[in-house]
Amino acid sequence: MDGTDSGSPCAEGAPDATGFYRHIVTCNLPIDEPFLPWRIDGLPVGWLRPAFAERLAQFPAVFDVRPTEVQLRAELRGFDTRSQALDGVARQLAQEDVTPPYMGESYAVTPSDRDQALCTLDRAAAAHFGVLTFGQHLNGFVRRLDGLHMWLARRALDRLLFPGALDNMVAGGLPHALGLQENLAKECAEEAGLGEDLAGNAVPVGVVSYCRAAPRGLRRDLLYCYDLELPDDFVPQNKDGEVEEFLLLPLSEVAAIVRETDQFKLNCNLVVIDFLIRHGWLEPDSPDYMGLVLGLRRPLADAMSA
Amino acid sequence: MDGTDSGSPCAEGAPDATGFYRHIVTCNLPIDEPFLPWRIDGLPVGWLRPAFAERLAQFPAVFDVRPTEVQLRAELRGFDTRSQALDGVARQLAQEDVTPPYMGESYAVTPSDRDQALCTLDRAAAAHFGVLTFGQHLNGFVRRLDGLHMWLARRALDRLLFPGALDNMVAGGLPHALGLQENLAKECAEEAGLGEDLAGNAVPVGVVSYCRAAPRGLRRDLLYCYDLELPDDFVPQNKDGEVEEFLLLPLSEVAAIVRETDQFKLNCNLVVIDFLIRHGWLEPDSPDYMGLVLGLRRPLADAMSA
Structure with missing residues (x-):
């Protein structure tokens, strides 16, 4: 990185990571070019x-x-x-x-x-x-006798970025003029047909952050995360054409997709890993646990002095 | 800090913080002496x-x-x-x-x-x-019609550190020879009289980290956090003499104590703030939200390449 007084904009990751931690590394690849x-x-x-x-x-x-x-x-x-x-x-x-x-x-x-x-x-x-960008990602889940199930969206095949990739049930960027609740309600309605009655139950649970040199430029993203427990008989319905299909999978299957494949849009992997940690699915003595917990919330260099 | 190739061991905080964020700063005070x-x-x-x-x-x-x-x-x-x-x-x-x-x-x-x-x-x-030290902190809580209530411990008056201060319901350091579950079960039994039937329901929910130059030396702490929902009629009973009394308070009262006072042992403030964030009590448009979420998980310099 350029040696300015603001320091390097991103942290560095381990090159030989596997499993879940691989996604932390991919979303925070070492910056080996000047900005x-x-x-x-x-x-x-x-x-x-x-x-x-x-x-x-x-x-x-x-x-x-x-x-x-x-x-x-x-x-x-x-x-x-x-x-x-x-x-x-x-x-x-x-x-x-x-x-x-x-x-x-x-x-x-x-x-x-x-x-x-x-x-x-x-x-x-x-x-x-290379500005900070803010988004909102919502984990829609159902509590069943055999454990948690998570709703996933498959992105429409005509989308510019990551066509056909798996996505969180509801996810979107955050325009400056809209408040958090207002934008979340809008995305919930457009992407999954969620009315205010259900969307209003979404619980804000934290933030996931990462920094990555992408082809377009430096991605410095902060994703507000939400959990929404849904009734067993709810089925999401897309309204804006951005979703190809919705899938309801047992949490262990979702975890396996994240751990072993690249089917998810990059940053959605982080949101799912955060869910797995917060709900105790990922045990603290599992591999890379500490690195995962700390790696999901990279300080964005000069960004974060509250 | 000493300009070694490992860099500074701790991040820096804002000097004029108030409310919840004050505790992030106190636990991560800028290191203004050489180590x-x-x-x-x-x-x-x-x-x-x-x-x-x-x-x-x-x-x-x-x-x-x-x-x-x-x-x-x-x-x-x-x-x-x-x-x-x-x-x-x-x-x-x-x-x-x-x-x-x-x-x-x-x-x-x-x-x-x-x-x-x-x-x-x-x-x-x-x-x-100045080694990394590992601990386990458990949030014991009760779900009532009027919202969440949290069990707090008041530390015994004869304790070496923070006598009489408020503490999480169960909290302790983690010896190397004991596994996470084994040590948690032991602490739950000794500190709060929790049997395996209840303690076994504790859900691991992540890690809180901080770095602080204390009188003794550099504190670089990693706290595994757990949530344990308890039945309404459970009352913790201390067995090892480390607890003066237990208190069950509405979450809003616990939050006010953290935000406005220094009654808690330093690092317990961070564990409670993490709970408030994960359970949606702290709204994402409240002051310092981003700084709180990211500040609870400071990378411990050279410590965290998983």
Whole structure:
């Protein structure tokens, strides 16, 4: 990593991991290439590949691109002014095919938590700018006499990312303008046909975090996790076309899929492992237990001083 | 911190924290003094204050004390040989009042997890040697119509550490020779009079970790956490004299004690906060939520490559 005063943005993982721990490593692969910090008002809000930082030099009214870092122009003051400037940049980068197509979803740009956001940026450009991204993942489960069963979603085959992969029952990114409960209710309704009566029972149970150099840029993700116990006769119904099918499997089968295969979308593995730990399915003397518990909550470098 | 290749042993906290997050900070206070790494076979197993490292020079057959680190003599090979040598050192340091009185409880000395232990060391010397120490804390709770209630223990007034402070219902250190289930059953019986019928229902739910420069030395603690739902009519009974009294309080009262007072033994605050998060009592849009979730599981520097 670039030796800046903010330090390395991600922790490092073990190269020869197996089983569950393999997913911790994959989601937190050692960063073996330089990233430049991106700051607003001196506060680090993202990390950029040098080649992408060079592209930003085409917006001199917005960015001050230096050899070791990129700063948002100090003249751009205030949440709305900054957001509008970044929105223009995001639209143009999408038009030039530097980023995926413009999505019209405003994501927070923040040095730490959502309530500290300094402005917003279109979701399509989030990974390129290496900003913290926030999501919500829900474990839908049924308690039966023979143990817990978990509902899984298989992603639609036409999705841009991870088509056909297994997913948590409900999962989605978190736009800046929506509150946590509001967005969760929306995702529950759209993805699984869950009404407020059931979705309102979802219990917030913590956060899973990881940091990974992806093809698009640095993924620094924070996933709010929820557990939702469902009645035995409930069957999820997808409304937005993002889900191919739903499966209800015994927890041991879900665990085996995570441990032995790569059928799940990458970060969903972490959410399931967290569920297995919190519900005592993963015993504390099982292999890598300590590494799993601590590895599910990687501090995101400069991100996390509450 | 000393600029060794193992890096700083602890993370840093925010100085002006309030409420729940205050306890994360207190248990992880920034280390503003030098500690020297202590290695066995090249693997870092602990951190020593320089003055304590100097004391170890009086055992030249056991330690190679250098200006920047201390090594266990390479001639001492094998688990038992090393453990015996360290036991002799621990007995003498206790006799000389450098450490608290010898306890006769062998703790693991390990670069990472318990199953990687390279030898053992008496519990009384663990903090001076800055080794990872492992404990088990159990949240005993009752589900009532008006919500969860939690059993708390008040520590006996004659205890060496934190006399009279509030504690989790069952909590104890983890000797190297005992398995997790075996030690938990023992602590449950001794501290709260819990028989196997009830104690066997304890659910392992994860780990809380912290790192703190204490008067004795560097505390690097890993606490296995358990939840145990108890019948409404169960009343814990202490058998070993370590508990002054037990209290059953509504979860909101327990939360208020943690948030607003210092009545709990330091690390028990973290165990309760973890419970509040996992059971959804702490909402994800409450202050410092992200910092709390991530701060409860500090990576212990060189400790955690699974």
